[in-house]
Amino acid sequence: MVIPCRDEAPALPDLLAKVPAGFRPIVVDNGSRDDTAEVARRLGALVVVEPRPGYGAAVHAGIEAATAGYVAVMDGDGSMDPAQLQGLLEEVRSGRADLAVGRRRPVRAGVWPWHARLGNSLVLWWLRRKIGLPLHDIAPMRVSGRQAMLDLGIEDRRFGYPVELLQRAGQAHWRFVEQDIDYHPRAEGTKSKVSGSVVGTVRTARDFARVLS
Numbered sequence: 001m002v003i004p005c006r007d008e009a010p011a012l013p014d015l016l017a018k019v020p021a022g023f024r025p026i027v028v029d030n031g032s033r034d035d036t037a038e039v040a041r042r043l044g045a046l047v048v049v050e051p052r053p054g055y056g057a058a059v060h061a062g063i064e065a066a067t068a069g070y071v072a073v074m075d076g077d078g079s080m081d082p083a084q085l086q087g088l089l090e091e092v093r094s095g096r097a098d099l100a101v102g103r104r105r106p107v108r109a110g111v112w113p114w115h116a117r118l119g120n121s122l123v124l125w126w127l128r129r130k131i132g133l134p135l136h137d138i139a140p141m142r143v144s145g146r147q148a149m150l151d152l153g154i155e156d157r158r159f160g161y162p163v164e165l166l167q168r169a170g171q172a173h174w175r176f177v178e179q180d181i182d183y184h185p186r187a188e189g190t191k192s193k194v195s196g197s198v199v200g201t202v203r204t205a206r207d208f209a210r211v212l213s
Helices: 009-017 038-044 055-066 082-093 114-131 146-151 161-171 198-212
Strands: 001-005 025-028 046-049 070-072 099-106 141-144 176-183
Touching: 001 055, 009 038, 009 082, 025 038, 025 055, 038 046, 046 055, 055 070, 055 146, 055 161, 070 082, 070 146, 082 099, 082 141, 114 161, 141 146
Parallel strands: 001 025, 001 070, 025 046, 099 176
Antiparallel strands: 070 141, 099 141
């Protein structure tokens, strides 16, 4: 499982303790200024250092470093439970889906800021309109075949990566399955690079727009 991280050290002890048996955590340190890499190594994760800034760069480096036939990707901020990857993996391993995606369900009000939810909804509206994408979230937690994911040829290395992923997968006629996952508050001491501020959301929306144009 690939966990792209930037300054997520406070979240890693609890997150990595919940990784299910059979999943090998790969923490991709994407320019952290804290001790993310050191904490991850101490807890037994494989650490990959990706100096190029950007979510897509970190995810791609992690997928390249993976060796299993299936690859899972999730954020390292503690907002999602890695145990819920098991259901997604089963959908792909059984052959029912090419890409299994978690649909975030906030555990309480205020967990998912309005500006982030709005951006998410607009992107998915566009993808449903353009390619008939049958999803309700932009794949914050997902499982697919490793080589199949690389073969999609995703080029974006910033925050537009998940949008390009879904767009290319839809155009390639991949089969999608979506499961609800719990969405918790971020771990204390971490801050979202996307939804933590309106500015961050606008910057991400700009990356999304570039991919969709």
